[in-house]
Amino acid sequence: MQDLGISILFKGINFQRLMGGLWVTLRLALITIGLSCLFGLLFGVLMLSKKRVAKVFCRVWLEIVRFMPQLVLLYLVYFGFARLFGWDLDGETSAVMVFTFWGTAEMGDLIRGALTSIPLHQTESAAALGLKKGQVYLYVLIPQTLRRYVLIPQTLRRLLPQAINLSTRIIKTTALVKMINVTEVLKVGQQIIGQFYRQPDAAFWVYFVIFLLYFLVCWPFSLLAKQLEKRWA
Amino acid sequence: MADTILRVNGIHKSFDGTGVLRGVSLEIREGEVVVIVGPSGCGKSTLLRCINGLETIDKGEIYLRDEKISGRTKDLHLVRQKIGMVFQSYDLFPHMKVMDNLLLGPTKALGKQKQEMEREALSMLERVGLKEKAHVFPRTLSGGQKQRVALVRAMLMHPEILLLDEITAALDPEMVSEVLNVVIDLARGGMTMAIVTHEMRFAEAVADRVLFLEEGVVLEEGTPEKFFHAPTTERARRFLQSFTYASKRDKAEVQPKNNLED
Amino acid sequence: MDWIFIASHVGDYVGGAWVTLRFGLYGVLCSLALGMLCCLARYFRVPVLRQIAVGYIELARNTPLLVQLFFLYAGLPRVGIRFSAEACAVIGLTFLGGAYMAEAFRSGLEAVDKAQVEAGACIGLTRRQNIRYVIFPQALATAVPALFANVIFLIKETSVFSVLAMMDLMNVADTLRTSGGRTVEVLFMLVAAYLIILLPVSVIATMVERRLRYAGFGDQHSV
Structure with missing residues (x-):
């Protein structure tokens, strides 16, 4: 009897190779998420700026990432920048640049939304509370209380589930680096299938497992986001 | 009795x-x-x-x-x-104009003729002073007006x-x-x-x-x-x-x- | 910029845009249908179907389209299930999109005020009439922005169809790039083509949303 194709995954170090491939995209995603949070904070604050130039700048940036497929952006940087500026970027660097460009705008928009969603009466009721306790509190305590105990947690409650969802999307999207010659999990899968070309259903099992791996990585994040949304709704 | x-x-x-x-x-x-x-x-x-x-x-x-x-x-x-019922929060249907709010029950639930009901609805609206509001959306009405429309909506069903x-x-x-x-x-x-x-x-x-x-x-x-x-x-x-x-x-x-x- | 090169290849891009748009549209329409079905299965608590819908939605939302397509196009034929590249494209996009559309419909339904449902019941509507005249119109209106966002998202996602050897915009550009070496022109046209496809969608979305808002749809608070 012939072996099931799935057994090739456990031959030698095949499974480790696959995991190694997955780690390539996950690492890219993690770097991207980190940078996007950092720059997204600046972007979000910039979006709330009163200056027209800043607003238009952010708007255009956001529209670009909303309209252009991430793959097109990847091509622009990976192939285009070499021609235009003579920068010969490798696939992973291009990917981090593109995904951060995208993630920054999306994260920034979420942060803007969370910041503007704080109802005014929150601030007012906090202020009213302070007035009762006297002028000292009004000038000393309230500004700090607002910032530390009212505004930040409120913002986080709204922001966190959305930010987690965006992170899941970033993880899924990093699979695209396959298209700019980065050896990630799909590429490793193809190599394994190539080695075991005698095994007819190898491709089925390899792609099935990759599918499952992505699901197992992304699903917990989705569940977490859903839980937080429910709890903080 | x-x-x-x-x-x-x-x-x-x-x-x-x-x-x-x-x-x-x-x-x-x-x-x-x-x-x-x-x-x-x-x-x-x-x-x-x-x-x-x-x-x-x-x-x-x-x-x-x-x-x-x-x-x-x-x-x-x-x-x-x-049985007609009117609530504290009016609960008019926001996606329908006043007249459609009024006609939904009589025409769909009771299967009555639309023209006939429309005439009755208009005269009821007139009775509560809202005849000119028949073809506006509820969100343009004040709370009191909404509640009067809600009363008319319930009454048009001729409830017991x-x-x-x-x-x-x-x-x-x-x-x-x-x-x-x-x-x-x-x-x-x-x-x-x-x-x-x-x-x-x-x-x-x-x-x-x-x-x-x-x-x-x-x-x-x-x-x-x-x-x-x-x-x-x-x-x-x-x-x-x-x-x-x-x-x-x-x-x-x-x-x-x-x-x-x- | 070599305008002569651009002019002589506009035809290729029009062909590619047609493929992108056509299969994008098929995918969007099938997604709407599948999404509606899943949403209904959950809303009416249809046994079995409801659990299947939930499982499917989680599976589709948490995996990349690229991986789904590899499985469909290169994996399944090895166990005897064979689809053409075009079929894979539509199936893949529908698998992904159906889940997103289902979630959009669901959030629309959840946003319908419970008091509205009771008001419908109180004027003697049957459950079916209540759903048809009161609940669904409001749910749909609330879901419109999310549905349009999904349409744009799905059309963008078609860019990975090139792995199915389909001559969509992305593949047209890639072929020209590797053969002619005019990278800048090729990419310039690619960006322009996606803008030409997606801008009208966005404009229509804005128009529809504005109309709905004008009509008072989607604002259920204290109406």
């Missing part, structure tokens, strides 16, 4: 083990207006919701004319077609009985009287009604009979003259005392009159 329209027979209802209604009985005859008062949380809204099946009851029976309507799971909509659940509680004070005047007008026209309200002046003006509900039981029942001026229980006395200020304020506002134009 007029026929009995509604008969509620010792109903019980509890939420999560807490008894909200604990053996409430009530009879309403044709053309009679019964006002149900009591402190908040006494179960008066729940009573109305049980009558038209928005809540299921745990014990007891409810009859509409001689038909048992409690404990029914099939064709509940046929029962509700005969109308249940009004604190219909002025969400309104700004200056709009309360325009809505209550419509109700007084309906009462004069012989509409059978069960009304839950916190407006004591209005209750006294409109009621044929008053029911005082507390902690899920009927503590007192009688004519408005007797209940408002010589309540027999200590609880009712204390309840009415808490309204002394409010009723002074209301005196100027609710003036029963025939002309309902704005």
Whole structure:
């Protein structure tokens, strides 16, 4: 009897190779998420700026990432920048640049939304509370209380589930680096299938497992986001 | 003596083990207006919701004319077609113009002719002073106007009985009287009604009979003259005392009159 | 910029845009249908179907389209299930999009005020009439922005169809790039082509949303 194709995954170090491939995209995603949070904070604050130039700048940036497929952006940087500026970027660097460009705008928009969603009466009721306790509190305590105990947690409650969802999307999207010659999990899968070309259903099992791996990585994040949304709704 | 329209027979209802209604009985005859008062949380809204099946009851029976309507799971909509209900929050359909709000029930639920109903709807709107609002969306109306439309919507079904659940509680004070005047007008026209309200002046003006509900039981029942001026229980006395200020304020506002134009 | 090169290859891009748009549209339409079905299965608590819908939605939302396509196009034929590249494209996009559309419909339904449902019941509508005249119109209006966002998202996602050897915009550009070496022009046209496809979608979305808002749809608060 012939072996099931799935057994090739456990031959030698095949499974480790696959995991190694997955780690390539996950690492890219993690770097991207980190940078996007950092720059997204600046972007979000910039979006709330009163200056027209800043607003238009952010708007255009956001529209670009909303309209252009991430793959097109990847091509622009990976192939285009070499021609235009003579920068010969490798696939992973291009990917981090593109995904951060995208993630920054999306994260920034979420942060803007969370910041503007704080109802005014929150601030007012906090202020009213302070007035009762006297002028000292009004000038000393309230500004700090607002910032530390009212505004930040409120913002986080709204922001966190959305930010987690965006992170899941970033993880899924990093699979695209396959298209700019980065050896990630799909590429490793193809190599394994190539080695075991005698095994007819190898491709089925390899792609099935990759599918499952992505699901197992992304699903917990989705569940977490859903839980937080429910709890903080 | 007029026929009995509604008969509620010792109903019980509890939420999560807490008894909200604990053996409430009530009879309403044709053309009679019964006002149900009591402190908040006494179960008066729940009573109305049980009558038209928005809540299921745990014990007891409810009859509409001689038909048992409690404990029914099939064709509940046929029962509700005969019972009109208006809520505190108006609940007009925001995606439909006023006229479509009014026609939805008669044409879809009752299958009546549209043209005919439209004529009737217009004359009803005129009666409540809102004829020119027939073709606007509800969001452009004031709270008082919305509530008058909601009353017309319920009336166009020609219900056997109308249940009004604190219909002025969400309104700004200056709009309360325009809505209550419509109700007084309906009462004069012989509409059978069960009304839950916190407006004591209005209750006294409109009621044929008053029911005082507390902690899920009927503590007192009688004519408005007797209940408002010589309540027999200590609880009712204390309840009415808490309204002394409010009723002074209301005196100027609710003036029963025939002309309902704005 | 070599305008002559651009002019002589406009035809290729029009062909590619047609493929992108056509299969994008098929995918969007099938997604709407599948999404509606899943949403209905959950809304009416249809046994079995409801659990399947939930499982499917989680699976589709948490895996990349690229991986789904590899499985469909290169994996399944090895166990005897064979689809053409075009079929894979539509199936893949529908698998992904159906889940997103279902979530958009669901959030629309959840946003319908419970009091509205009761108001519908109180004027004697049957459950079916209530759903048809009161609940669904409001749910749909609330869901419109999310549905349009999904349409744009799905059309963008078609860019990975090139792995199915379909001559969509992305593949047209890639082929020209590797053969001619005019990278800048090729990419310039690619960006322009996606803008030409997606801008009208966005404009239509804005128009529809504005109309709905004007009509008072989707604002259920204290109406």
